Amino acid sequence: MMYSLIRKIHLFSTCILLVFIVMYFVSGWVMIMEGTFPRKTVEEIKDVKVIPAIKNANNTELIVLLKDHFGVNGQYEIRVNERQKSVRFFHPGINSETMIPNNTDSVTTTIRKGNGITILQGFHRLHGYKSGWNYYLWAFMYDLSSLSIIVFTLTGFYLWYKTESNHLTGWLIFGAFSLFTAFIVFYLMILS
Amino acid sequence: MDGKKEPIKWTRLTFVDDRLENASLAETLRDSLEIIGWPLVWTYKRDSLSFKFNLEQPGKHYIVSYSFNDMTADVIETPKGFWRTFDSLHGMGGSLPNSSIMMSWGLCTHLIVVLVLFSIGSGLYLWFSSKIDCKKAAITLIVSVLITSLWMFQLYFIG
Numbered sequence: 001m002m003y004s005l006i007r008k009i010h011l012f013s014t015c016i017l018l019v020f021i022v023m024y025f026v027s028g029w030v031m032i033m034e035g036t037f038p039r040k041t042v043e044e045i046k047d048v049k050v051i052p053a054i055k056n057a058n059n060t061e062l063i064v065l066l067k068d069h070f071g072v073n074g075q076y077e078i079r080v081n082e083r084q085k086s087v088r089f090f091h092p093g094i095n096s097e098t099m100i101p102n103n104t105d106s107v108t109t110t111i112r113k114g115n116g117i118t119i120l121q122g123f124h125r126l127h128g129y130k131s132g133w134n135y136y137l138w139a140f141m142y143d144l145s146s147l148s149i150i151v152f153t154l155t156g157f158y159l160w161y162k163t164e165s166n167h168l169t170g171w172l173i174f175g176a177f178s179l180f181t182a183f184i185v186f187y188l189m190i191l192s
Numbered sequence: 193m194d195g196k197k198e199p200i201k202w203t204r205l206t207f208v209d210d211r212l213e214n215a216s217l218a219e220t221l222r223d224s225l226e227i228i229g230w231p232l233v234w235t236y237k238r239d240s241l242s243f244k245f246n247l248e249q250p251g252k253h254y255i256v257s258y259s260f261n262d263m264t265a266d267v268i269e270t271p272k273g274f275w276r277t278f279d280s281l282h283g284m285g286g287s288l289p290n291s292s293i294m295m296s297w298g299l300c301t302h303l304i305v306v307l308v309l310f311s312i313g314s315g316l317y318l319w320f321s322s323k324i325d326c327k328k329a330a331i332t333l334i335v336s337v338l339i340t341s342l343w344m345f346q347l348y349f350i351g
Contacts, residue, residue: 011319014312015333019340022312029305032285032298073351091351092344119348126347134347177300181281184297188251188277192228192291 003162010155013148020145027124030117039121043113052105062087062100070109072096075131092122199270210260214238218245219289221258225265228290229254249288250280 014021030037049069057065059078066072066087074091085100096111114122129139160170206224208217218231221243229249237244241261247254255268272280286298316333320326 008325011325011329012332014315015329016336018312018333019337019344022309023344025305025308028283029302032283032301034285035287089351092348094348094351123344123347138343138347180296180300184281184294185251185274185277187293188249188280189271189274190251192249192251 003159006155006158010152010159013151017141017145017148020141021148023120023123024145027120030120031124037117039118040115041112041118042115045111047109047111049107049109050105051107054100054107055102055105066098066107066109069107070096070098070111072098072109072111075126075128075135090122090126092126093119094122197271197273199268201266201268203264203266205264206258207263208258214243214245217243217258218247218256221245221256221265222247223290225256225267226290227254227256227267228288228294230289249291250284251277 047070051065051069054062054065062078062085063076066089072089074089074094074096076090077088079086079088082102084102087098087100089096089098093114094111095114096109098107098109100107126135127139127142129136161167164170204225206221208220208224210217212220214236215231215233217238218236222229222231227247227249229247229252232246232248235244235246242257242259244255244257247256251272253270253272255270257266258264259266281297284294284297285301286295288294319329
């Protein structure tokens with residue numbers, strides 16, 4: 001009964017989250033190999049528009065105005081300082097930055113489009129419960145994928161233990177990699 | 193819990209050529225002090241008497257102040273504690289200046305990526321070969337791959 005349940009959890013969680021997990025591992029590998037697979041901006045567009053209503057707009061209105069006037073989209077972040085507001089929109093492979101000075105209606109937006117590696121990295125880095133249901137759902141799937149890696153490990157461990165009669169090789173490999181990780185942490189904290 | 197320790201201060205007499213530019217000077221100092229890690233470019237501060245910079249590695253943070261007159265380097269070494277060190281292993285490709293040991297971590301990371309992708313592929317193959325829950329799993333897999341792929345296209349093209 002227990003074995004059958006664990007087996008089902010292991011199989012169906014893999015089937016549901018397969019694309020996410022493959023994407024995180026492939027893009028993560030590309031990220032640690034950044035020297036070989038560099039990020040590049042392939043297109044940069046700068047646009048200046050006069051939007052009189054923008055000065056008095058609150059944050060929600062500001063986002064709508066920028067989407068309407070510049071066609072920008074994605075997860076956003078608003079920063080305010082004494083001289084200007086800046087709004088950054090981001091979705092995988094494309095990011096934009098809009099500068100809204102306090103003393104003029106002239107608004108400048110720079111849109112940058114990245115190469116394939118930038119898109120992959122964008123998916124890997126996309127996180128945070130903000131900017132609408134689409135991104136909330138993504139953040140949830142991101143958390144779920146992280147959790148599933150732990151679930152796969154534990155359920156896989158259980159299934160291996162139940163189905164294999166000889167555990168020695170498995171224990172040796174598990175022990176070797178655990179000791180190696182512990183050694184690396186010890187080395188970085190103490191020995192280096 | 194975190195095991196973070198207080199900063200440790202130490203001093204070492206060492207000679208470096210003051211004609212070197214900032215980046216080379218920081219790297220030469222790091223090497224002569226036998227520290228591993230990356231000098232942080234934006235922390236370089238230099239005048240005619242001294243050169244100061246910060247240096248980072250996964251387990252420790254350093255502030256190095258070098259006096260050209262005394263030829264001494266004052267170092268403040270701050271351990272980051274267990275969780276920050278452990279966390280920094282995520283995304284650590286094995287390239288850490290002055291540390292050949294970390295190359296093995298990089299190799300291990302490459303191996304793990306290959307093994308995980310192989311495990312997913314072979315795991316699915318073995319499951320479908322066993323014919324248990326095969327139909328339900330195949331439908332779940334196809335639907336989830338389709339939905340996730342379409343969602344990624346939507347995020348890229350529309351945002």
